[in-house]
Amino acid sequence: MNLTSLLQKPHRKIYFVGFLIIFLSCLNLAFIDNEELINVYAVKQFFWFLLSILTSFLISRIRLQSIKTLAVPLYFFSILLLIIVLFSEEISGARSWIKLYGFSFQPSELVKISYVFMIAKLYSDLGSYSRSFAIKYFLGLLFFVIPFILIMIQPDFGSAFMLLLLSMAVIFSFSFNRKFLFILLLLIIVISIPVWQSYLKPYQKQRIVNFINPENDPRGYGYNAIQSKISIGSGSIIGKGFGNSSQSKFGFLPEKHTDFAFSVWAEQTGFLGSLILLSLYLFLIIYPLLFLSNIKDVFLKVIIFGISSYFFFHFLVNSLMTIGLFPVVGIPMILFSYGGTSLLCASIAFSVSALIISEFRDYNRLGV
Amino acid sequence: MAKSTRSNLSILIVTIFFLVIISRLFYLQIIKGEQYQEISRKNFIREAIIPSPRGLILDRNGKQIAYSRPVVNLYVKNANDLKFNEIKNNLSNYLELDPSLKLKNEKSYVGIQRRLLKKDLSIDEIYLIEDLFKDISNIELIVDYIRVYPYGESASHLTGHLTSNDKKDFMYGNLFSNRKGANGLEKFFDKTLAGNVGSKFLYVDSKGREIIGQEVEDSRSKDIKKGNNIKTTIDIELQKTIYDQFVNFNGAVIVSDLKSGEILALVSKPGFDPNLFSQPISSKEWNKLKTDKSKPFLNRAFLVSSPPGSIIKIITAVAGLEEEVVSPSTEYYCPGYTKVGNRNFRCWLRGGHGMQDVKKALITSCDVYFYKVGLGLGIKKYSSWLKKFGIGNSHNYLPFKQKSGVVPDRNFIDKYLNGKFYSGDMVNVAIGQGYLTLNVVQANKIISIIANDGEFVPYKLFDSIDQSKSEKLKIKPKNLKVIKDGLLGVVNDSNGTGFHARDDLLLAGKTGTAQVISKDSANYGYGEYKNHGWFTAYYPFDDPKIAITVFAEHGDSGGRAGGPIIKKIVSYYKENYGENLDELN
Numbered sequence: 001m002n003l004t005s006l007l008q009k010p011h012r013k014i015y016f017v018g019f020l021i022i023f024l025s026c027l028n029l030a031f032i033d034n035e036e037l038i039n040v041y042a043v044k045q046f047f048w049f050l051l052s053i054l055t056s057f058l059i060s061r062i063r064l065q066s067i068k069t070l071a072v073p074l075y076f077f078s079i080l081l082l083i084i085v086l087f088s089e090e091i092s093g094a095r096s097w098i099k100l101y102g103f104s105f106q107p108s109e110l111v112k113i114s115y116v117f118m119i120a121k122l123y124s125d126l127g128s129y130s131r132s133f134a135i136k137y138f139l140g141l142l143f144f145v146i147p148f149i150l151i152m153i154q155p156d157f158g159s160a161f162m163l164l165l166l167s168m169a170v171i172f173s174f175s176f177n178r179k180f181l182f183i184l185l186l187l188i189i190v191i192s193i194p195v196w197q198s199y200l201k202p203y204q205k206q207r208i209v210n211f212i213n214p215e216n217d218p219r220g221y222g223y224n225a226i227q228s229k230i231s232i233g234s235g236s237i238i239g240k241g242f243g244n245s246s247q248s249k250f251g252f253l254p255e256k257h258t259d260f261a262f263s264v265w266a267e268q269t270g271f272l273g274s275l276i277l278l279s280l281y282l283f284l285i286i287y288p289l290l291f292l293s294n295i296k297d298v299f300l301k302v303i304i305f306g307i308s309s310y311f312f313f314h315f316l317v318n319s320l321m322t323i324g325l326f327p328v329v330g331i332p333m334i335l336f337s338y339g340g341t342s343l344l345c346a347s348i349a350f351s352v353s354a355l356i357i358s359e360f361r362d363y364n365r366l367g368v
Numbered sequence: 369m370a371k372s373t374r375s376n377l378s379i380l381i382v383t384i385f386f387l388v389i390i391s392r393l394f395y396l397q398i399i400k401g402e403q404y405q406e407i408s409r410k411n412f413i414r415e416a417i418i419p420s421p422r423g424l425i426l427d428r429n430g431k432q433i434a435y436s437r438p439v440v441n442l443y444v445k446n447a448n449d450l451k452f453n454e455i456k457n458n459l460s461n462y463l464e465l466d467p468s469l470k471l472k473n474e475k476s477y478v479g480i481q482r483r484l485l486k487k488d489l490s491i492d493e494i495y496l497i498e499d500l501f502k503d504i505s506n507i508e509l510i511v512d513y514i515r516v517y518p519y520g521e522s523a524s525h526l527t528g529h530l531t532s533n534d535k536k537d538f539m540y541g542n543l544f545s546n547r548k549g550a551n552g553l554e555k556f557f558d559k560t561l562a563g564n565v566g567s568k569f570l571y572v573d574s575k576g577r578e579i580i581g582q583e584v585e586d587s588r589s590k591d592i593k594k595g596n597n598i599k600t601t602i603d604i605e606l607q608k609t610i611y612d613q614f615v616n617f618n619g620a621v622i623v624s625d626l627k628s629g630e631i632l633a634l635v636s637k638p639g640f641d642p643n644l645f646s647q648p649i650s651s652k653e654w655n656k657l658k659t660d661k662s663k664p665f666l667n668r669a670f671l672v673s674s675p676p677g678s679i680i681k682i683i684t685a686v687a688g689l690e691e692e693v694v695s696p697s698t699e700y701y702c703p704g705y706t707k708v709g710n711r712n713f714r715c716w717l718r719g720g721h722g723m724q725d726v727k728k729a730l731i732t733s734c735d736v737y738f739y740k741v742g743l744g745l746g747i748k749k750y751s752s753w754l755k756k757f758g759i760g761n762s763h764n765y766l767p768f769k770q771k772s773g774v775v776p777d778r779n780f781i782d783k784y785l786n787g788k789f790y791s792g793d794m795v796n797v798a799i800g801q802g803y804l805t806l807n808v809v810q811a812n813k814i815i816s817i818i819a820n821d822g823e824f825v826p827y828k829l830f831d832s833i834d835q836s837k838s839e840k841l842k843i844k845p846k847n848l849k850v851i852k853d854g855l856l857g858v859v860n861d862s863n864g865t866g867f868h869a870r871d872d873l874l875l876a877g878k879t880g881t882a883q884v885i886s887k888d889s890a891n892y893g894y895g896e897y898k899n900h901g902w903f904t905a906y907y908p909f910d911d912p913k914i915a916i917t918v919f920a921e922h923g924d925s926g927g928r929a930g931g932p933i934i935k936k937i938v939s940y941y942k943e944n945y946g947e948n949l950d951e952l953n
Contacts, residue, residue: 173374173378227411229396229404230404230407230408230411231408232393232396232397232404233396233397233400233401233403233404233405233407233408234401234404234405234407234408235397235401236397236398236401236402236404236405237397237398237401246408246409246411246412247408247411247412250411250412250571250572250573250574250579251573251574251575252411252412252573252574266393266397270397271393271394271397271398271401274393274397275390275393278386278389278390278393282382282383282386285382286379286382286383289375289378289379289382290375292374292375292378293374293375305374305375305378308378308382312382312385316385316389319389320389323389323392323393323396324392324396325388325392
């Protein structure tokens, strides 16, 4: 059985691309330090890679119906974990990690997935007898606000921001109301202009300007953003080669394992390598969406859409941040940055997408 | 939203953002790629300077007036505070570390990965380190060069000194060999002397630590290029001999070769020790030099312009004879004074000199005779002769700041004296008092012109390609002979004023005493109101080789103060150049 015949089934394509990204992330991490090939990050990530394959295999054995049954308990389990984490040990100014038997677990990662499942269940249940946008908005926002506040308390602004983007995308896509959206946007503009003009002090405005233009403050806030651009830019067309990322090896690029893992990749493999990684993400995000119009079940629709959104926003914010088009907020590159919980949740996510697509019988007629 | 367009719209939005990201990557990696590669290289490749020695400043006989001594400095590299202190404590068992290198300086070492532990190790210490610590990669010995002036003060205005503000090297901090010439020949020849420091490039991490074991191939690295030497015309031993002769007063001396214009000695006393500036000078030393009332930084050879006193009578005599105001046989009677207008102008000798012709008047330095010559000439003719002898002009081809002095010509009279120049002013100027001023280098030109029969070969301090052409002043031979006989008499006649320099009857010259204050003042002759002494001479009389001029600041009398110095110079000259006087040229 060769690779082409193996990949003929759509869900296998998703598995393949997802695991390929994780594998490349291990490869990237292996050359990140100025030491021998085997460093602790690459080894750990490889362990998570194997674990995510196992998880995907287990998920592929589950029936779709049981996911629907699990959605509500999973959501409340996540909320419980978010409460428990507030009593954990503080690490660099935030309580974001639950430590158990030497493993660290980040509940804010899980809640993003379980939120998508929760809304999917909610909207599919409501869909049959209620067409009221107000109820959908209200419940969608309610289930968002609870974890959002809990995450803000940790505080983990990055994860909170991702949850905000994700929930807004899901809520507006499945309960779209032009008037409502228009009023909301108008409200934001009307509030922010007077706030900018009269309430903000000059130094606060300066801080926001620095946020937008890091070159104003190259030693302080702007340092990360500038070094990331140097990494990516100096990769040029074909890159410096694996193990030759001077920005990462000599310590100029901070957070190279997590927030700026993509910068290291771009430095090592150049524009060509970046394009390869980008097309893998593009496939992972868009391919499931192609099935969207042929899936009739609202639960499955919301999940497919929500998971693609989940990948898209993580990818978007991190890549924009590394190329200097977005302020540096602590969002790692999904599937690619070092980090066990995030990796596991992301592989759960694409495995569920793959499961839905594999259960969808008529894929041959779609011509994909 | 229609269900079929939901996925299309999502795909569109996703695709647009991907295009944005791809074009941004295209911009960063392909359009700006080379630029970022350069920035990235600057991040992790740093230049370290390799010190190179400055060239030598040599005297005419090849003796070193200034040289660069190699010093070996001990650095500790790639060590955090803990490791640094460990190495420091270990080393302090074997050698005495500089007390100035206390921990208080540690903060200033941020960003520099090497720390200086000890400067200027002795040979024994170097062997010790090589022996005991050769396996410790954190220890590094670096050669630097320190400027040394073995003749110190005596040639300080000539050599100048180096700048005290150091350019910091990224790796090694302050290096002495980075210092530039601040003044004197060190500054004038800075480019020639400095040569080029070398460069090596090192891989460093974001904390400035060298990444050991990885050699950088960089096209910008370069080997050191030693500075070139400068050979001067100075005889440094003569220079030092002269400097040491100044004991009780300050002043300046020039000794020049009449045929070639070469300056053998150019002394300004007091000097300063230029060695102080080769290392960081202490503020105590600096303040001491800066506030010293004797002004050790003032180059008296060029920057002190004072009335010439009686040595100007050489020009008064030449002008009087050439303008035919007097002839060699013209005699005036000196009763000890003369009346100009309704004021008596005294001769320096109260009883008077009796009958004087020009030769006798030069020998006795009779003021009354030259009052009369001056009155006969008038300021217009006289000032033009002063200018012919170079007064009022700087020797700008010499690399020193100079004062050109004052000639009371038409311009000066109009500008400062409301156009009025009285007979009293004229007689004063004719004997070298009043408005007329010059420096020792200019005074030496006067005697050179006489000794060389009107020709002046421009001064020369080093071999230069475009040597200026010599100038010739037309003076009638019979007049020259009278003047020269007079100058010989000044030193050798029984009543000559220059008898303090008398030796082998071959020295000719003229003494001068310039009043700082009126003779009638209560302070006349005391301390800072003491007269300046002048003595200008050439040697030997029959075939002149050298011109010597001494300016003794507050030296009281030119003959008494300058005589012994000139005598010493002549005896040095005879001893060192006498046997082969002809070979000199």
